[in-house]
Amino acid sequence: xxxxxxxxxxxxxxxxxxxxKASNQVHTVNIWSPNINNKPEFELANVTPxxxxxxxxxxxxxxxxxxxxxVQEIIPVGPIVVHTSGFTxxxxxxxxxxxxxxxxxxxxxxxxxxxxxxxxxxxxxxxxSVLAEIKKVAEILSPNVQxxxxxxxxxxxxxxxxxxxxxxxxxxxxENHCQKNGIDKSVFNPLLEETxxxxxxLPAKDAQTGPALRNDQATIKGHLELLEGKEKEVYQLLxxxxxxxxxxxx
Amino acid sequence: xxxxxxxxxxxxxxxxxxxxKASNQVHTVNIWSPNINNKPEFELANVTPxxxxxxxxxxxxxxxxxxxxxVQEIIPVGPIVVHTSGFTxxxxxxxxxxxxxxxxxxxxxxxxxxxxxxxxxxxxxxxxSVLAEIKKVAEILSPNVQxxxxxxxxxxxxxxxxxxxxxxxxxxxxENHCQKNGIDKSVFNPLLEETxxxxxxLPAKDAQTGPALRNDQATIKGHLELLEGKEKEVYQLLxxxxxxxxxxxx
Numbered sequence: 001x002x003x004x005x006x007x008x009x010x011x012x013x014x015x016x017x018x019x020x021k022a023s024n025q026v027h028t029v030n031i032w033s034p035n036i037n038n039k040p041e042f043e044l045a046n047v048t049p050x051x052x053x054x055x056x057x058x059x060x061x062x063x064x065x066x067x068x069x070x071v072q073e074i075i076p077v078g079p080i081v082v083h084t085s086g087f088t089x090x091x092x093x094x095x096x097x098x099x100x101x102x103x104x105x106x107x108x109x110x111x112x113x114x115x116x117x118x119x120x121x122x123x124x125x126x127x128x129s130v131l132a133e134i135k136k137v138a139e140i141l142s143p144n145v146q147x148x149x150x151x152x153x154x155x156x157x158x159x160x161x162x163x164x165x166x167x168x169x170x171x172x173x174x175e176n177h178c179q180k181n182g183i184d185k186s187v188f189n190p191l192l193e194e195t196x197x198x199x200x201x202l203p204a205k206d207a208q209t210g211p212a213l214r215n216d217q218a219t220i221k222g223h224l225e226l227l228e229g230k231e232k233e234v235y236q237l238l239x240x241x242x243x244x245x246x247x248x249x250x
Numbered sequence: 251x252x253x254x255x256x257x258x259x260x261x262x263x264x265x266x267x268x269x270x271k272a273s274n275q276v277h278t279v280n281i282w283s284p285n286i287n288n289k290p291e292f293e294l295a296n297v298t299p300x301x302x303x304x305x306x307x308x309x310x311x312x313x314x315x316x317x318x319x320x321v322q323e324i325i326p327v328g329p330i331v332v333h334t335s336g337f338t339x340x341x342x343x344x345x346x347x348x349x350x351x352x353x354x355x356x357x358x359x360x361x362x363x364x365x366x367x368x369x370x371x372x373x374x375x376x377x378x379s380v381l382a383e384i385k386k387v388a389e390i391l392s393p394n395v396q397x398x399x400x401x402x403x404x405x406x407x408x409x410x411x412x413x414x415x416x417x418x419x420x421x422x423x424x425e426n427h428c429q430k431n432g433i434d435k436s437v438f439n440p441l442l443e444e445t446x447x448x449x450x451x452l453p454a455k456d457a458q459t460g461p462a463l464r465n466d467q468a469t470i471k472g473h474l475e476l477l478e479g480k481e482k483e484v485y486q487l488l489x490x491x492x493x494x495x496x497x498x499x500x
Binding site: 170177 | 484
C-alpha cells in the first residue's frame with residue numbers, strides 16, 4: 001500500500017489521480033492545487049492541507065512546467081518527489097534528496113478517457129532505490145514503464161511535438177480546406193488511418209510517396225497555386241525536406 | 251453486368267483490378283499495361299491486346315499522371331474512358347466524348363490489403379448519363395462514392411499530400427530520432443492514435459496543445475537546441491504557423 005499525494009489541478013493531475021484512486025493498491029491519494037483559489041475541478045478530489053503531504057510516500061507534481069520549482073519548495077522534506085514534465089530536469093526539485101521523474105507520453109484532456117494500459121511511462125532518478133519506488137507507482141498506472149536518461153526523455157518530448165502538435169496542425173489545414181471546399185473532413189479518415197498503420201508497420205522511407213518524393217514539379221506547382229500564406233510556406237518547406245531527405249537516405 | 255478494362259500495372263491498377271474481379275457484378279476485367287515490355291506483375295491478370303478494349307463499357311486509366319494523355323490516344327473510341335488521377339483534368343482525355351474521373355482517396359501499395367468499403371471515391375463527368383455509368387462502377391468498389399467538381403477534387407488531392415506525405419515525413423523524423431535515441435518507435439503509437447482520434451472527433455483547434463500554442467519560448471528554445479538542419483527549419487516554421495493560426499482563430 002502506497003500513500004501518494006498529487007499536486008495539480010490540470011488534465012495530467014486529474015487522470016493520474018483518477019487512475020490511482022481506482023486501483024486497490026494505493027492507500028490514499030491526495031490532490032492539492034498550487035493555486036489556493038483554484039480548487040481542482042474534479043469533484044471527488046480530496047483536497048488536503050499541504051503539511052499533510054509529509055505522511056505521503058511519494059508526491060507527484062503534475063503542474064505546468066513553470067511552477068514546478070515554486071511548488072517543490074512547499075512540499076515538506078520526506079516523501080519521494082517526482083514531476084511529470086517531459087522537458088524539465090529532476091534537479092529542479094532541489095529541496096528534495098529523494099527525487100525523480102514520471103513522464104507519461106500521451107496527450108491528456110479531461111473530456112477524454114485515457115487507456116492507461118497503453119500509455120508509455122518514462123521514469124528517471126539518480127538514486128537506484130528511489131527509482132525502484134517510482135517504478136512501483138508507475139506500474140500501478142501502466143504496464144508500459146521504461147527507465148530513461150534525462151537526454152532520452154527530452155528527445156522524446158521534442159518528438160511528441162512532431163507526433164501530436166505538428167500532425168494536428170497539418171490536419172487543421174485539411175479541416176479548413178474541407179470546410180471551404182464543402183467536403184466533410186471525415187473523407188480523410190481512411191487515408192489518415194492507413195498513414196498511421198504504415199508508420200506502425202513499415203520504415204517511414206518505404207511509406208513515403210507523392211509529388212515531393214518523385215520531384216514531380218508539375219503537380220507541386222499546381223498544388224502551390226491552390227495554397228497561400230503560411231500553408232504555402234509549409235508545403236514548400238516540407239516538399240523540399242522530403243525530396244532532400246529521401247534522396248539522401250535511399 | 252459491366253465489361254471493364256483497366257490500363258496500368260501499378261498499385262492503383264492492381265487493387266482496382268482485384269476488387270472488380272472479385273465482385274460478381276463485372277463481366278470481364280481486362281488489364282493492359284502501356285509499356286508492352288512491362289507485363290503487369292499481378293500473375294492472374296488477363297493482359298489483352300489494346301483493340302480488344304472497343305468491346306468494353308468502360309476503360310479505367312490507372313497509370314501515372316504523365317502518361318494519361320498518351321494512353322488515352324490508343325484507346326478505341328466507344329467505351330467511357332476515366333482516369334484515376336487526383337490532379338489531372340478530365341479534358342486530357344481529348345479523344346473521347348464519354349469521359350470522366352474516378353479518384354480513390356487512399357494510398358495504395360501492393361503488399362497491403364485495401365479495405366475498399368472504407369475508400370472514398372470521388373467521381374466527375376461533364377455528361378450526366380456518363381456520370382451515372384461511372385457511379386455504377388464506382389459503387390462496385392466502395393459504397394462511399396461522391397460526385398465532385400474538378401476544383402474540389404484538386405483540393406482533395408492537395409490535402410491528401412498533407413494527410414499522408416507530410417504526416418509521414420514528420421513521423422520519419424521521429425523514427426530517426428528513436429533509432430539514435432535507443433527507443434523503439436512504437437512508444438509513439440498511443441500518442442499518434444490519440445492524435446488521430448482527436449482529429450476524428452473534435453475541431454482541430456480544440457485538439458491543439460503544446461509549446462507553440464502556449465508560446466512557451468523556454469521550451470521552444472530547448473527543443474531547437476536538440477534539432478538541426480531541415481528538422482530545425484521545419485520545427486521553427488510549424489511553431490510559427492501554429493502560434494499565428496490559433497491566435498488569429500481563437
